[in-house]
Amino acid sequence: MIPLSLYIHLPWCVKKCPYCDFNAHPLKDNTDLEGYIKRLVEDLHSHQSILESRPIRSIFIGGGTPSLFSAQQLAPLFQAIQQYQDISKIEITIEANPGTQDCASYSGYVDLGINRISIGGQSFNPAMLTNLGRIHNGDLTHQAIIQAQNAGFKRINLDIMYGLPHQTLQEALDDLQQFIDYKLEHLSWYQLNIEANTLFAVKKPELPSDDMINDMDLAGSHLLIKNGYRQYEISAWTRNQPSFHNLNYWHFGDYLGIGCGAHSKITQTNPFKIERVIKHKHPKAYMNHLIQELKEVPKSDVILEYCIGQFRTLDPLDLDTFEKRTQLHRDHLIQALKSASEAGLLTITPSTISLTDKGFRHHNELCLSLVKQ
Numbered sequence: 197m198i199p200l201s202l203y204i205h206l207p208w209c210v211k212k213c214p215y216c217d218f219n220a221h222p223l224k225d226n227t228d229l230e231g232y233i234k235r236l237v238e239d240l241h242s243h244q245s246i247l248e249s250r251p252i253r254s255i256f257i258g259g260g261t262p263s264l265f266s267a268q269q270l271a272p273l274f275q276a277i278q279q280y281q282d283i284s285k286i287e288i289t290i291e292a293n294p295g296t297q298d299c300a301s302y303s304g305y306v307d308l309g310i311n312r313i314s315i316g317g318q319s320f321n322p323a324m325l326t327n328l329g330r331i332h333n334g335d336l337t338h339q340a341i342i343q344a345q346n347a348g349f350k351r352i353n354l355d356i357m358y359g360l361p362h363q364t365l366q367e368a369l370d371d372l373q374q375f376i377d378y379k380l381e382h383l384s385w386y387q388l389n390i391e392a393n394t395l396f397a398v399k400k401p402e403l404p405s406d407d408m409i410n411d412m413d414l415a416g417s418h419l420l421i422k423n424g425y426r427q428y429e430i431s432a433w434t435r436n437q438p439s440f441h442n443l444n445y446w447h448f449g450d451y452l453g454i455g456c457g458a459h460s461k462i463t464q465t466n467p468f469k470i471e472r473v474i475k476h477k478h479p480k481a482y483m484n485h486l487i488q489e490l491k492e493v494p495k496s497d498v499i500l501e502y503c504i505g506q507f508r509t510l511d512p513l514d515l516d517t518f519e520k521r522t523q524l525h526r527d528h529l530i531q532a533l534k535s536a537s538e539a540g541l542l543t544i545t546p547s548t549i550s551l552t553d554k555g556f557r558h559h560n561e562l563c564l565s566l567v568k569q
């Protein structure tokens with residue numbers, strides 16, 4: 197059976213960061229957080245038939261800033277999920293912003309059954325955090341990690357960004373070294389992207405040169421490997437367990453998304469079809485109507501979607517799994533990847549397709565070769 201994950205979107209932040217294009221909205225005095233949780237419970241129950249027929253294998257509470265919600269506020273949602281299954285043995289992650297520690301106690305999250313926390317540190321350097329328009333400083337990044345450890349979280353991810361405005365190579369490596377010193381399980385190490393529709397796109401800050409960013413990438417990867425971390429996806433590093441939830445997305449697993457703007461991908465077996473459900477993006481619209489769009493993923497999109505996710509990771513693509521999850525014959529995929537294979541981006545064997553080093557470094561080129569067909 198294709199694994200099923202649950203994604204829960206909590207869309208508010210204390211303040212919108214100037215580089216961020218996530219579905220995140222500034223919190224106002226009159227924002228009704230409890231009312232939103234009630235709506236999430238209704239949203240969850242609207243998927244009753246799937247939840248009664250298939251187990252959830254992981255849960256991810258993302259945002260926005262989920263740590264604006266206390267464990268007490270989240271409790272009704274957890275009660276609702278537990279009507280369908282025991283969640284004590286699955287990976288459950290919550291995202292936390294170090295600037296919101298007063299609003300929620302991490303140990304309350306552990307009591308709810310949350311066993312993995314992802315901290316949006318971004319940097320330990322106060323000047324970098326100011327350049328990024330963050331609400332927290334470097335001390336709060338340290339405090340968030342210590343608080344998560346004291347609360348009993350064994351599985352901690354830290355988000356760090358590099359290629360930041362005015363950042364030097366040494367500053368980027370200092371951030372990584374401070375992360376390494378905590379011996380945390382997991383790192384999400386993102387190169388800062390200038391996204392359309394953000395303040396940084398309108399007023400672009402001065403970024404390090406491409407050569408400098410390349411140096412950060414190489415020296416940073418070397419430092420992480422030397423300290424026992426292994427890269428398993430473009431931005432994801434672990435010294436122990438990868439994130440099951442994220443791997444499930446990248447490996448074309450199924451997911452239910454609840455909350456404003458959340459997407460679901462559900463495979464129906466009889467007859468076989470892959471459905472996508474999209475919830476209304478704005479919190480106000482979502483409070484009035486849940487579903488914005490329900491559509492079948494056309495066969496022509498399946499190969500592209502499969503490859504975009506799969507080739508973010510370093511795992512070889514297993515052709516039997518491809519056939520099971522898409523009901524397409526492997527020859528369609530091999531044909532679609534012919535030009536990428538000829539360009540030295542992939543190695544094709546009778547049972548797997550693997551990225552070459554060049555293919556991993558040129559993920560966009562690989563995806564473009566598929567789009568052009």
Ligand SMILES: C[S@@+](CC[C@H](N)C(=O)[O-])C[C@H]1O[C@@H](n2cnc3c(N)ncnc32)[C@H](O)[C@@H]1O
Binds near residue numbers: 217260317386388391
């Ligand atoms: C939803 S946020 C994490 C939780 C919380 N909202 C926070 O920022 O502290 C997900 C992560 O995406 C990364 N991110 C957001 N915008 C980005 C961008 N433009 N370029 C690179 N990484 C970005 C940041 O590292 C951020 O922590």
Ligand code: SF4
Binds near residue numbers: 208220
């Ligand atoms: S706190 Fe996180 S989700 Fe919110 S605006 Fe900043 S990066 Fe985006």
